[in-house]
Amino acid sequence: MDSLHFKQSGLINPKLTSICDICLQRGEKAENFGNSTIETFAKTLLYSFVGKKTNEEQESFFVKTKQDRKSYEAFLQDYDGNEIAEQQVSRKKFNQAIIDSETGKIDYLPDQGRDFQYNLEHLGLKVDFQLNEVDFIDRERIRAKYHYRCQYCGRRGHSVDHKDPVSLSHNNDMDNLILSCSECNRIKSNMPFKLFKKLNDQIPEINQKLVKYENALGTLQEEFEHRRRKLAGQVHLKGVINDPELNAMRKQNKKLQDAIDSLQSDYDALRKIRENHFNTGWKIAQENKQSDII
Structure with a gap:
């Protein structure tokens, strides 16, 4: 615990x-x-x-079996780490549900094989985990407003993101919405907007490189698809598979594909570095807020 x-x-x-x-x-x-x-x-x-001062550990449990204690502890840990649940169900109410389960007033024991929401509901606790109520029209307005560009990294984007996470603010108003790419949306998750923006402002050069990588890869992939279709058309016209001209085209396509693979590898490595930057910053912020014994 x-x-x-x-x-x-x-x-x-x-x-x-x-x-x-x-x-x-x-x-x-x-x-x-x-x-x-x-x-x-x-x-x-x-x-x-x-507490009672003692030189020996005096074990006396209200929940008698070790397996049941583990089930309650896992359920409690799920609540401790879930901001949406903490906002909608007070700790006092949550604790009372555990007490009622332990005493048999509620005939249900949290099941580690079930998801958190299922266990909550069977203990009489209701939490709405689907707080995103932005409709299709508003999403399209946001995409058009920002010209389908991620407002964090500058790459192409289609994900409508809540500046202040909907799990924290429950705010679906237009001024709380912004456009992001799927990657930034995933990395940001429930991170507060001010913290994410602060961390993002520390790496403008990396964001600029990511845009260049995306543009270059897009151009090369379009060229590769064009060459692939041209090769398929020549094979159809010639009616043969092995031909000096066709083999030369395949060789050129192979070189282009190798270049794309190499560029994609560098791009993915930079994306990983950026993601680690955000994850580390978020973990440090959470650790600073941790309410532990020390």
Whole structure:
């Protein structure tokens, strides 16, 4: 379980409790339980420890079987890492659903073989994961407004993107919409717009190179398709497969294909470097916001 479940917030001197927030919400008293792991953390970090002091680990679980405990922990981790769920279902309500499941008030145990939404629904929790309500006409307006060009990298784009992720803002207004390529849309995902723009502004040269690669590859691929069709037409007219002129055309096409493959490889390598730049920046931002024990 994430350490946030054992750390009391809003205190000048943080306190760590021997039991998690779910057990506290159940009405249990931390003073009645020992937890040598949390106690050790508290001593190391000079935090207060609320719990029974003990030299031995005293294991006493409300959920008796290890497999069931794993199921609840996996379900809890799904919630902790899902911003859409956290916005629509309060932690208190989520914890209560777990308590009701553990006590049998709700006759359902989260199933690790099912997806998160299925488990939520069977515990009486409703989350709308489909928040994108932009219709076809508005999408076409955005594409025309930005001339089918990604507003992040400059390459050709068709993906209508929410500046502030719809999972965070629920904002489908036109001023929150922008055009991106599918790659930028995928990389940005739920990243805040200001952070994505900040990271993107750090690599203008890379974005310019990506546009040049895309244009060059597009031109070469068009030329290759033109030559391929011409070769097929000559084969049809001559009625033969092996012919000096045809073989010379095939040789030229092979050289062109090799050039395309080499350029595509360099292009993909640069795209990967760019993606890693965003992923690293996003991970650092998330780590800085992490509410862990330390």
